[in-house]
Amino acid sequence: xxxxxxxxxxxxxxxxxxxxxxxxxxxxxxxxxxxxxxxxxxxxxxxxxxxxxxxxxxxxxxxxxxxxxxxxxxxxxxxxxxxxxxxxxxxxxxxxxxxxxxxxxxxxxxxxxxxxxxxxxxxxxxxxxxxxxxxxxxxxxxxxxxxxxxxxxxxxxxxxxxxxxxxxxxxxxxxxxx
Numbered sequence: 001x002x003x004x005x006x007x008x009x010x011x012x013x014x015x016x017x018x019x020x021x022x023x024x025x026x027x028x029x030x031x032x033x034x035x036x037x038x039x040x041x042x043x044x045x046x047x048x049x050x051x052x053x054x055x056x057x058x059x060x061x062x063x064x065x066x067x068x069x070x071x072x073x074x075x076x077x078x079x080x081x082x083x084x085x086x087x088x089x090x091x092x093x094x095x096x097x098x099x100x101x102x103x104x105x106x107x108x109x110x111x112x113x114x115x116x117x118x119x120x121x122x123x124x125x126x127x128x129x130x131x132x133x134x135x136x137x138x139x140x141x142x143x144x145x146x147x148x149x150x151x152x153x154x155x156x157x158x159x160x161x162x163x164x165x166x167x168x169x170x171x172x173x174x175x176x177x178x
Contacts, residue, residue: 008110008143015119016149019159023149025142033113033145035078042139042148049078050132050140050156052115054104057093071099071107075117075128075140075160080168090127090165113145118160128153128162 009025016023032038035049042049052073059068072091074082088096101112109121117126117140132138133153140156142149157164 006144006147008114009147010143011109012116012119012143012147012149016159019118021151021155021159023142023151025147025149028146028148031113031145032141032148038139038141038148039078044139045135046078047080047131048135048138050117050138051076051078051080052117052141053082054099054107054115055082055084055087055096056099056103056107057088057091057096061093061095069103071103071124072096073108073115073117073120073124073126073160074167075126075132075156075162076168077129077131077134077138080129080131082167083169086165086169087127087167090163090167091125110141110143111145114141114143114147116141116143117156117162119143126160126162127167128157128160128164129166129168130164131168132156133164 028041032041038049039046055072056069059070088094108115137150139148139150
């Protein structure tokens with residue numbers, strides 16, 4: 001049954017259903033907008049959390065026109081950071097930077113902390129780091145900072161139309177707690 005009280009979550013559920021995948025969204029009273037908060041709330045390893053991070057680059061990679069930007073979504077483990085050089089290389093967009101909160105929301109249709117790996121406002125390129133394949137199940141945001149869902153890495157790549165390519169750098173454990 002559609003949830004009119006939470007259209008962002010419902011867009012994610014509906015988009016998954018259109019691709020033949022049923023997701024069960026878990027809603028928490030408290031926010032799960034950080035990877036650590038999500039892992040703690042769900043009771044899984046930090047690496048099982050999918051971070052959907054938005055980057056932007058000039059829409060035309062060979063032009064000097066930086067006014068029109070193309071958003072790109074990188075999917076990495078909760079323990080990792082995106083390596084912008086690797087992401088730029090696999091997307092062919094050398095002048096890439098992290099999107100501002102406003103740019104990310106405009107491009108995806110969701111607020112930071114709730115950005116899902118698919119069901120964005122417009123069709124966006126998605127790159128998924130293969131390290132996510134190290135888990136039988138991963139958890140991603142489902143449209144709000146309080147909603148998450150579990151999915152296999154194979155289904156995640158399929159449903160998000162992701163290019164699976166290295167785009168992350170490991171974060172030393174000491175930096176995870178800092």
